[in-house]
Amino acid sequence: MPGEVMAVRDSVVVQTSFLALRRTVAAVQADCAEVAETLEALEEALGMVTQGGGSGGPGGVQGLAGFGLVGLPIAGAVRAVKGVASQYVKQQTGVPLSTWAAFVTSASGEFQSYLTELERISDLAEKQRQSPDGQVDATRIRKDLKVLADVRWRTAAWKTVLGRVAQLGQVVDAILQVDVHAVEAEAVAADPTAPDAPPASTGSAASGLTGLSGLGGTLQRRIKDVQHRTTDRSSDLREWVMRPFLDVRDRVRQLPSQVARLAQEVGLLELFLELETAELGSLAGHLAAEEARIVRLRVAASVLLPELVHDLDLARTVVAQVEGYQRRLEAAHQEGTVGTVAHQRLSADYSRELDAASARLTDLQGQAGVWRREGPEILAACKEWAGTELEVLAARRVAEQADNAVERRTLLERERSRLEEARSLLATL
Numbered sequence: 001m002p003g004e005v006m007a008v009r010d011s012v013v014v015q016t017s018f019l020a021l022r023r024t025v026a027a028v029q030a031d032c033a034e035v036a037e038t039l040e041a042l043e044e045a046l047g048m049v050t051q052g053g054g055s056g057g058p059g060g061v062q063g064l065a066g067f068g069l070v071g072l073p074i075a076g077a078v079r080a081v082k083g084v085a086s087q088y089v090k091q092q093t094g095v096p097l098s099t100w101a102a103f104v105t106s107a108s109g110e111f112q113s114y115l116t117e118l119e120r121i122s123d124l125a126e127k128q129r130q131s132p133d134g135q136v137d138a139t140r141i142r143k144d145l146k147v148l149a150d151v152r153w154r155t156a157a158w159k160t161v162l163g164r165v166a167q168l169g170q171v172v173d174a175i176l177q178v179d180v181h182a183v184e185a186e187a188v189a190a191d192p193t194a195p196d197a198p199p200a201s202t203g204s205a206a207s208g209l210t211g212l213s214g215l216g217g218t219l220q221r222r223i224k225d226v227q228h229r230t231t232d233r234s235s236d237l238r239e240w241v242m243r244p245f246l247d248v249r250d251r252v253r254q255l256p257s258q259v260a261r262l263a264q265e266v267g268l269l270e271l272f273l274e275l276e277t278a279e280l281g282s283l284a285g286h287l288a289a290e291e292a293r294i295v296r297l298r299v300a301a302s303v304l305l306p307e308l309v310h311d312l313d314l315a316r317t318v319v320a321q322v323e324g325y326q327r328r329l330e331a332a333h334q335e336g337t338v339g340t341v342a343h344q345r346l347s348a349d350y351s352r353e354l355d356a357a358s359a360r361l362t363d364l365q366g367q368a369g370v371w372r373r374e375g376p377e378i379l380a381a382c383k384e385w386a387g388t389e390l391e392v393l394a395a396r397r398v399a400e401q402a403d404n405a406v407e408r409r410t411l412l413e414r415e416r417s418r419l420e421e422a423r424s425l426l427a428t429l
């Protein structure tokens with residue numbers, strides 16, 4: 001049975017696990033923030049049609065009437081664009097435009113809330129890093145387990161929106177198929193009293209703007225922009241109605257790849273949450289001895305080994321970097337471009353840095369040697385455990401004639417994939 005790997009102190013294992021969890025959280029946060037920005041921009045673009053296209057109320061077409069927008073039949077135009085866009089969106093996605101708009105608003109809020117939720121994990125990791133000697137007491141464990149449970153639940157709920165987010169490119173593409181010239185003609189026909197040329201003295205921008213207070217902020221800005229810049233009806237209608245969708249189109253088309261990347265990252269995050277929960281539960285005495293032993297092996301394989309490889313790469317980079325500093329400093333001193341005092345001071349600084357970096361690298365290389373000896377047995381035990389768990393789930397599905405463990409099976413398959421990654425990493429040591 002592996003000895004040295006398993007002899008690592010509990011406090012070190014917990015700190016390392018939280019560090020890996022925090023790094024994964026940071027990757028998820030970065031991609032979440034990018035998607036959230038796209039959703040916010042799309043929400044504003046859809047608001048130009050849905051806010052301005054209603055039949056009544058301050059945000060509908062009645063609220064847009066009588067602004068004297070230099071002859072542009074804005075209320076009828078927006079209503080017509082909404083009608084055609086709604087048809088195209090429903091045809092191509094099977095879902096009404098209004099439903100998509102509501103979803104985008106909801107998803108945008110979900111992403112922002114989830115980003116806030118992930119900050120709780122970062123806070124836990126920082127508290128663990130700052131704790132004296134990495135001590136983990138019973139009170140801390142209970143609090144941490146509560147946070148981990150909350151984040152696991154929120155992650156499962158938040159994942160349900162990802163698939164639909166990836167489809168939003170279809171919505172924007174459908175809207176951009178609207179023939180603006182045809183829509184404009186329809187709008188003019190619907191409002192025969194609208195002049196073909198800008199009015200000479202009535203309906204000024206100043207008087208028109210007084211009625212905008214009841215409209216949404218985005219809609220207000222767009223109407224003001226049209227009032228200030230209108231010179232040609234066709235070009236202005238195209239700019240006013242379609243420009244927000246043109247602006248966001250390229251970003252929305254990136255959503256499928258961003259969602260796919262997020263799904264991978266979140267899969268790893270869920271695995272780490274599962275392992276950290278099991279690890280803390282073991283420390284709290286919630287698991288039997290054999291279960292605790294298996295948890296220790298799983299954490300070693302999926303967390304400690306990958307973190308060791310990461311730290312080794314970083315340590316080698318630091319050593320090479322400081323050695324490079326020293327070489328360039330010596331060359332510059334010999335050439336006379338660096339004075340004696342500066343040379344002596346920096347030489348001493350770099351020597352200390354190199355000693356510390358080399359000591360760190362030597363320690364990590366020693367850990368790598370342990371893993372070369374004990375790693376294959378650890379990975380084999382973990383693979384056997386995961387395979388057995390999956391077999392039990394398959395047998396349960398046959399016996400019960402129901403699949404009630406989809407999430408559990410997905411998590412186990414992700415862990416088995418992580419073990420294959422760990423096997424590849426072990427070969428690099």
